Amino acid sequence: MSTTESGRKPRRADARRNYEQLLATAHELFAEHGTDASLEEVARRAGVGIGTLYRHFPTRDALLEALVGDRFDKLHAEAGRLLAAHPPAEALEEWLRRFIAGTSTYRGLVTTVMADAHGTGSELDHSCARLQKAGSDLVFRAQHAGAIRRDVAAGDVLAMAAGISWVSGQAPDGDDRTRRLLDLLMSGIRL
Amino acid sequence: MSTTESGRKPRRADARRNYEQLLATAHELFAEHGTDASLEEVARRAGVGIGTLYRHFPTRDALLEALVGDRFDKLHAEAGRLLAAHPPAEALEEWLRRFIAGTSTYRGLVTTVMADAHGTGSELDHSCARLQKAGSDLVFRAQHAGAIRRDVAAGDVLAMAAGISWVSGQAPDGDDRTRRLLDLLMSGIRL
DNA sequence: TAATATACGGAGGCCCCCTCCGATTTGGCA
DNA sequence: TGCCAAATCGGAGGGGGCCTCCGTATATTA
Numbered sequence: 001m002s003t004t005e006s007g008r009k010p011r012r013a014d015a016r017r018n019y020e021q022l023l024a025t026a027h028e029l030f031a032e033h034g035t036d037a038s039l040e041e042v043a044r045r046a047g048v049g050i051g052t053l054y055r056h057f058p059t060r061d062a063l064l065e066a067l068v069g070d071r072f073d074k075l076h077a078e079a080g081r082l083l084a085a086h087p088p089a090e091a092l093e094e095w096l097r098r099f100i101a102g103t104s105t106y107r108g109l110v111t112t113v114m115a116d117a118h119g120t121g122s123e124l125d126h127s128c129a130r131l132q133k134a135g136s137d138l139v140f141r142a143q144h145a146g147a148i149r150r151d152v153a154a155g156d157v158l159a160m161a162a163g164i165s166w167v168s169g170q171a172p173d174g175d176d177r178t179r180r181l182l183d184l185l186m187s188g189i190r191l
Numbered sequence: 192m193s194t195t196e197s198g199r200k201p202r203r204a205d206a207r208r209n210y211e212q213l214l215a216t217a218h219e220l221f222a223e224h225g226t227d228a229s230l231e232e233v234a235r236r237a238g239v240g241i242g243t244l245y246r247h248f249p250t251r252d253a254l255l256e257a258l259v260g261d262r263f264d265k266l267h268a269e270a271g272r273l274l275a276a277h278p279p280a281e282a283l284e285e286w287l288r289r290f291i292a293g294t295s296t297y298r299g300l301v302t303t304v305m306a307d308a309h310g311t312g313s314e315l316d317h318s319c320a321r322l323q324k325a326g327s328d329l330v331f332r333a334q335h336a337g338a339i340r341r342d343v344a345a346g347d348v349l350a351m352a353a354g355i356s357w358v359s360g361q362a363p364d365g366d367d368r369t370r371r372l373l374d375l376l377m378s379g380i381r382l
Numbered sequence: 383t384a385a386t387a388t389a390c391g392g393a394g395g396c397c398c399c400c401t402c403c404g405a406t407t408t409g410g411c412a
Numbered sequence: 413t414g415c416c417a418a419a420t421c422g423g424a425g426g427g428g429g430c431c432t433c434c435g436t437a438t439a440t441t442a
Contacts, residue, residue, distance in 0.1 A: 012440075015439095038428080049391030055389075156371050170353075189375065203407080230399075231399080241399090245400065
């Protein structure tokens with residue numbers, strides 16, 4: 001639903017080139033400095049005027065959406081697949097692991113993901129909302145299957161996972177820690 | 192250890208006035224906009240030149256330290272008191288509750304608290320380090336008393352609490368959620 | 383090759399960070 | 413009370429970022 005299909009007339013060649021270059025450069029800078037990286041720096045490194053950047057991506061969120069939209073959509077789709085292939089609790093755990101990995105690729109991204117809801121109805125908002133819904137569904141399934149406690153709110157589980165994702169972004173080395181914290185969360189919700 | 196006692200000669204009256212005014216104003220703005228609030232705005236609202244602000248607080252962290260140092264010291268001291276008055280697990284839970292409350296008074300504060308360690312050896316760093324140590328001690332005590340799992344790292348418990356604090360700062364209304372998430376954490380570490 | 387829709391790029395207005403130093407105020411002393 | 417040195421103030425100024433606007437350049441098409 002994101003970058004599939006063309007919008008209208010095909011864009012000019014230079015426009016497409018710049019678009020891709022901006023995306024690649026933004027990815028680098030966001031990965032290094034988080035989602036607050038300077039957009040002027042992005043334009044500079046992409047060898048493009050700042051005006052060009054803003055024409056392609058009117059908003060920081062638009063740029064972010066272009067960067068993570070597909071990945072989030074895949075994550076969303078993967079929920080069903082995991083559920084079909086594993087017991088509900090395992091599916092949930094695995095999906096949360098990927099959720100955490102996905103939302104911590106850029107420091108600050110998880111903030112955006114959780115801050116949506118009251119958002120401006122942007123494309124990015126929808127991606128995030130769908131993501132949260134996918135997670136909630138997995139929680140419900142696991143609860144229905146009697147694999148985890150029923151007295152925890154699905155939103156709380158997601159929030160906790162987001163918290164772990166945040167922690168994960170604070171200390172870049174903490175790959176092991178992330179795993180342990182997810183274990184901790186699962187211990188808390190398992191029967 | 193923070194604002195007790197005078198340093199050297201007593202400061203001039205206007206200096207003291209401005210210092211207090213800046214502190215009060217900064218508290219307001221940080222509470223409203225988080226620790227990234229504009230310092231120029233702080234100076235403006237305090238009715239003081241920007242130079243004055245920077246003379247009193249050379250660094251954003253210095254200002255933060257002046258604002259939360261005492262509270263953090265109290266929190267640190269309270270660990271022992273709680274331990275004396277309650278069973279170890281309860282002491283830990285109650286302290287974590289206060290830790291979360293304390294680190295989420297300003298959005299973004301918890302980031303600073305956890306980001307220390309590799310810090311610049313500032314006053315604020317020490318406050319945060321002491322805070323973390325106090326928390327770790329409580330975890331150790333609870334483990335030693337057989338009240339919680341021994342196979343969880345104290346640092347992980349703190350990190351998780353920090354994650355909850357972060358969540359808490361994202362949705363200002365989430366006071367209930369905060370309590371539930373702490374419950375979840377405790378469920379995860381209890382035997 | 384010429385015409386035109388598209389796309390480019392950066393100057394400019396506004397805000398913030400932080401430093402530096404001339405102007406001002408305070409506290410003590412004669 | 414009046415004066416002076418030390419302490420303190422305040423804001424201009426250099427550097428950077430965000431975003432908009434519009435004159436200029438270029439890809440495309442006929």
